[in-house]
Amino acid sequence: MIDPTVSNSIIYGSLVGLMCVGLTVTYLTTKVPNFAVGDFVVVGTYATAAPFILWDVQSPYFTVPIGIIFGGISAVAMYLIVLRPLIRRGSSLVVLMIATLAVDIIFTGIFELFVGYMGSKYGRILNNKGYGGQFYTLGQLKDFQIFGNSGLLIVAPVVLVTLSIGLYLLLTRSKFGVAMRAAIENSNLARTVGINVERVNIISWFLAGAIAGLAGGLIAIWTATPEGNSSLLIVDIFAGSVLGGLGSVYGAIIGGLIIGASETYLASALSGLVSQIYGASVGSQVLEFQKGIPLAIMIIVLLIAPHGLTGVNWKRVGKRVGLMK
Amino acid sequence: MGSIPTFTVSCGTTHIDLVSVFVNVGIIFCIYLVVSLTVNLEFGYTGIPNFGKVLFVAVGGLMAGTLSYRLALYVLNLQSTDVIANQAIFNSSISKYIVSHPYFGVELFLFSLIVGGGLAALIGYLASFPAIRLKEDYLGMLLLAAGQFFLIFVTAYYPITGGTQGLLIPDPVNWAVSTKDLRDIVVLGILILVAVAVYLYSERVARSPLGRMMRAVRDNEISSEAIGKNTIGIRRNVLIIASALSGVAGVLYVLWSPAISPGTFLRTEWTFYPFVIVILGGAANNLGVGVGTAVFVGITTIIDQARTCILGNGISLPIDINAIEPIAIGILLLVVLLWRPKGLVQEKPSSTIRKSRLKNIFEKANKVLSQERAQLPRQSTDADDETVMKSDDDG
Numbered sequence: 097m098i099d100p101t102v103s104n105s106i107i108y109g110s111l112v113g114l115m116c117v118g119l120t121v122t123y124l125t126t127k128v129p130n131f132a133v134g135d136f137v138v139v140g141t142y143a144t145a146a147p148f149i150l151w152d153v154q155s156p157y158f159t160v161p162i163g164i165i166f167g168g169i170s171a172v173a174m175y176l177i178v179l180r181p182l183i184r185r186g187s188s189l190v191v192l193m194i195a196t197l198a199v200d201i202i203f204t205g206i207f208e209l210f211v212g213y214m215g216s217k218y219g220r221i222l223n224n225k226g227y228g229g230q231f232y233t234l235g236q237l238k239d240f241q242i243f244g245n246s247g248l249l250i251v252a253p254v255v256l257v258t259l260s261i262g263l264y265l266l267l268t269r270s271k272f273g274v275a276m277r278a279a280i281e282n283s284n285l286a287r288t289v290g291i292n293v294e295r296v297n298i299i300s301w302f303l304a305g306a307i308a309g310l311a312g313g314l315i316a317i318w319t320a321t322p323e324g325n326s327s328l329l330i331v332d333i334f335a336g337s338v339l340g341g342l343g344s345v346y347g348a349i350i351g352g353l354i355i356g357a358s359e360t361y362l363a364s365a366l367s368g369l370v371s372q373i374y375g376a377s378v379g380s381q382v383l384e385f386q387k388g389i390p391l392a393i394m395i396i397v398l399l400i401a402p403h404g405l406t407g408v409n410w411k412r413v414g415k416r417v418g419l420m421k
Numbered sequence: 422m423g424s425i426p427t428f429t430v431s432c433g434t435t436h437i438d439l440v441s442v443f444v445n446v447g448i449i450f451c452i453y454l455v456v457s458l459t460v461n462l463e464f465g466y467t468g469i470p471n472f473g474k475v476l477f478v479a480v481g482g483l484m485a486g487t488l489s490y491r492l493a494l495y496v497l498n499l500q501s502t503d504v505i506a507n508q509a510i511f512n513s514s515i516s517k518y519i520v521s522h523p524y525f526g527v528e529l530f531l532f533s534l535i536v537g538g539g540l541a542a543l544i545g546y547l548a549s550f551p552a553i554r555l556k557e558d559y560l561g562m563l564l565l566a567a568g569q570f571f572l573i574f575v576t577a578y579y580p581i582t583g584g585t586q587g588l589l590i591p592d593p594v595n596w597a598v599s600t601k602d603l604r605d606i607v608v609l610g611i612l613i614l615v616a617v618a619v620y621l622y623s624e625r626v627a628r629s630p631l632g633r634m635m636r637a638v639r640d641n642e643i644s645s646e647a648i649g650k651n652t653i654g655i656r657r658n659v660l661i662i663a664s665a666l667s668g669v670a671g672v673l674y675v676l677w678s679p680a681i682s683p684g685t686f687l688r689t690e691w692t693f694y695p696f697v698i699v700i701l702g703g704a705a706n707n708l709g710v711g712v713g714t715a716v717f718v719g720i721t722t723i724i725d726q727a728r729t730c731i732l733g734n735g736i737s738l739p740i741d742i743n744a745i746e747p748i749a750i751g752i753l754l755l756v757v758l759l760w761r762p763k764g765l766v767q768e769k770p771s772s773t774i775r776k777s778r779l780k781n782i783f784e785k786a787n788k789v790l791s792q793e794r795a796q797l798p799r800q801s802t803d804a805d806d807e808t809v810m811k812s813d814d815d816g
Binding site: 129180181185187190191193195199204206208212217227325328331335388390391398 | 803
């Protein structure tokens with residue numbers, strides 16, 4: 097059995113990598129940082145958990161596809177109802193950001209309605225034991241075991257690697273992928289050559305929402321999910337995407353992996369260190385402030401290399417350090 | 422003190438006290454007016470999307486509250502190893518002291534205003550280091566993430582805020598607590614004073630050379646840099662000023678409701694709603710912000726009273742009725758953005774001096790010009806048109 101700290105780091109790193117892909121794809125196609133991306137994740141979580149519990153399915157992995165589909169649908173709905181009309185009006189970037197913030201708030205309200213309804217009608221779905229008794233928490237879903245490890249330890253990295261290869265093939269080997277890259281680079285030129293940019297955008301948004309929904313479904317299997325999860329996840333997602341440079345899907349995967357893994361690992365290492373010195377009660381408090389780690393990484397990245405890992409000229413860095421010639 | 426007359430409206434079996442509703446509406450209006458004016462300074466005039474507004478409000482309210490509690494303990498010479506655990510007992514003795522020494526309450530409030538505003542300004546200054554050089558999208562993401570983290574930090578850090586247990590802040594207007602309504606009226610009076618001061622200040626800033634420079638930075642950063650303006654310095658100063666005023670808003674909020682829990686400062690209420698107000702009323706327009714605040718507070722009050730009415734009559738709904746308000750406000754914002762993107766009151770070119778004075782100046786100038794022209798020998802007819810000055814009615 098692998099040390100739980102390490103396995104949690106691997107799992108969470110992979111999941112944040114998935115979410116960062118979701119944000120980066122939407123950012124590439126519409127050039128707006130989407131504050132509602134955490135909500136696609138939570139849509140995936142609830143759409144995976146509710147059928148699993150209601151229908152007594154054997155394993156939550158069977159209901160993850162439902163989460164994926166709902167995540168994609170919610171993303172497309174957001175693009176079609178909110179962003180496309182605003183972009184057509186020629187709204188400024190800040191206005192678009194505020195619109196995504198509004199979508200985030202609406203989603204949060206809908207989750208509250210959904211959770212309250214499910215809680216009152218089917219009490220077993222969500223146990224009301226959260227923060228000061230105010231918020232609902234979704235319990236961890238049943239996972240299978242491999243050699244005493246959680247099955248997600250295998251599934252999450254495999255999903256991430258498969259997705260990276262799949263995205264690479266999609267973007268470079270398929271007609272749609274080439275059209276998508278053309279639309280991202282220069283949408284007017286792409287339109288002139290006869291690419292249906294609208295359709296490309298809609299499919300990209302569906303892809304982004306589906307990937308985020310996938311991450312949400314897996315999160316429900318990994319750990320208990322608090323109700324306000326989207327606003328906590330957004331810190332990791334932004335930090336990972338900024339670390340990846342917001343300009344490339346692969347950068348997002350690496351950035352998210354680094355952020356998720358380092359957050360989990362460093363927080364638990366720090367907590368262990370503090371509890372050795374000051375006692376266990378202080379050590380467990382450190383875990384509450386673990387979102388400081390992605391924030392610190394994000395600030396450092398913005399100060400040193402504002403274009404992220406993919407924006408750094410690695411050859412020059414190597415020359416400076418003296419490793420390469 | 423005379424008793425306050427009561428007017429009630431019945432709604433099924435519940436009775437709604439109109440006086441307290443009006444006083445509450447006034448208080449909420451004043452607090453939101455101050456926060457929204459700061460959002461307007463940053464976002465409306467300067468174009469800084471400060472999505473971490475909740476952080477500055479929370480720092481103001483929480484730090485002022487916890488420090489004024491410590492100050493009161495120091496003055497009253499109350500000591501304990503864990504002052505948070507004993508806050509109920511300590512607060513009752515502080516309240517008694519304030520009833521017998523009202524001036525101490527006034528001092529406590531002034532102290533918390535200074536501390537809250539000052540600390541929030543300090544956080545704004547620190548935030549400006551990574552923030553001001555960024556483009557809008559990165560800036561928004563950074564501030565939102567920072568606000569989200571520090572919100573967790575501040576609300577969960579036991580020594581400052583009591584963690585999940587919450588914090589009771591000494592009530593500086595405790596001498597007015599003979600009836601609850603009277604206390605709220607006194608609070609309303611204070612809030613109106615502060616809100617009017619902040620409004621006048623924002624209006625002055627907007628009409629000053631700084632305000633014009635802010636709009637120049639917003640509309641075209643490169644050309645304002647090209648004419649030698651320090652755009653980064655301007656954005657930093659705006660961030661500091663607006664943060665300080667947001668801290669003041671936080672202090673005003675804890676003056677009204679001195680019991681703080683982890684759910685007190687939420688992003689929906691303190692970041693999102695002020696942005697809704699500014700966009701609803703019209704960005705870069707202080708009057709518009711006032712109108713927007715009035716409309717917003719009106720809508721939320723109606724929703725709130727409907728909720729009281731439904732819950733008071735024991736009607737059970739299958740859904741959580743508290744979630745209706747954010748959804749309604751979110752949809753309202755989207756509707757405004759789609760169909761009236763400039764808000765209810767649109768931005769006007771602001772005049773730096775009064776219109777009547779402007780007219781006087783133009784009249785005098787024209788008089789002087791015509792006198793001069795009369796003295797000079799007539800040379801050409803074309804020059805006449807150029808020298809006559811006209812007052813612009815639109816501006």
